[in-house]
Amino acid sequence: MAKEIGKPAFLSEARISAIGSYVPEQVITNADLETLVDTDHEWIVRRTGIEQRHKAADDQSTSHLAIAAVHDLLYKFPAVSASDIDAILVATTTPDMPFPSVASQVQQAIGAASGSLAVDVSAACAGFVTALQLANGLILSRSFRKVLVIGAETLTKITDYTDRSTCILFGDGAGAVLVEAADQGAFLSSNANTDGSGGMQVYCSADNKIVQNGREVYKWALSTVPGGVRDLLQKAGSTLESLDWFIPHSANLRMIEAICERLDMPAEKILQSVVSNGNTSAASIPLALDAAYRQGKLQSGQLLALYGFGSGLTQSGLLLRWTI
Structure with a gap:
């Protein structure tokens, strides 16, 4: 059968093929928060279920957490080559700076293809799922084959530790998945x-x-x-x-x-x-x-x-x- 004119040779359905994550070493316990505001461990757990949260170091930005999560992914899935990644989407509300994007910093740090698309996605707590939806669309467009999707935040850097109602909630961390073209969509x-x-x-x-x-x-x-x-x-x-x-x-x-x-x-x-x-x-x-x-x-x-x-x-x- 003759090859359909204009149809790319690679597959156009999408699936998740690798995953990784990272959280900073420093931990903020509920007991730590008791020294900052009028609260206690029992009240926090009763209202939120939270027992602890992680805090980025002063010299750690969102890009550092995102890069660490990708390194974890690459370590756990050695068959994945960073140089094959042709798009990077980072969902975050706490970028290092307004520009350049966190995604562009990830591209440079992991050695992804220089021709990669690199874009930050700002949709707050819906950001990671939104970025997955966009990754699926990029693959369905048959223009991209391997899309790295990252959710990364350093919320402790914008938390008001005088506000009893919000300072108990937020922590820092990052997770990453690889979305790639497949013969059967997931x-x-x-x-x-x-x-x-x-x-x-x-x-x-x-x-x-x-x-x-x-x-x-x-x-x-x-x-x-x-x-x-x-x-x-x-x-x-x-x-x-x-x-x-x-x-x-x-x-x-x-x-x-x-x-x-x-x-x-x-x-x-x-x-x-x-x-x-x-x-x-x-x-x-x-x-x-x-x-x-x-x-x-x-x-x-x-x-x-x-x-x-x-x-x-x-x-x-x-x-x-x-x-x-």
Whole structure:
């Protein structure tokens, strides 16, 4: 059969083929926060489920965390060559600086192809899933074959440690996955929703500090995320019962539990990173994925629902088959 004119020789469906992560060495415990504001360990755990979070060193920026996560990926998957990566997407709300992008710094540090696309994605806590959706689109366009998707944050650098309601939440970390062309696609459905009228419920102030109306964000998430998850499954002709793992943004363990209660989803199906890492925004979902991968919880062929939600107010969902 003659080759179809104009059709590239490489494959155009997408799957995840490698994963890595990194968290800084320094830990902020709940006891540490007791010395800063009027709080205590029991209150923090009761309200959020968080027991500790990681803090980047003074000389560590978001790019350092992102690069370390990619190095972990390359170490665990030695068959992956950085020089073959032709696109890099970094989801972050805490870039080192307005420009150059974190993605361009990752490209240089890991030795990715000089012809690579390198772009930062700003969608806050929905950023990693949004970047995965974009990676899928790049591969479906048949212009790219290997897309590195990273969620990386240094939120402790913009946390107001005089604000009792927010300083207990945030931590630093990074996670990375490789999305590559395949003969059978693993990305089954996706959705997104933004309500810009509520965008100022979570924002970065002029003095570069996180400001959050936690009560309103909580109400918004509980009233909208369950419906978004059901829509994601319905688009693929799937059901909650067929789902192996639900990986929501790890904002607050109590919020996740409430969302799952509204979905009538058992807690045993949840993967989260909030208890040991706090809220790491765009990094929370890849951190949860890599922890589960290292623990042997993720098996090839399992059905996963990833769902990011946060400032914007923005949501992004992705249903996929795990292929590692």
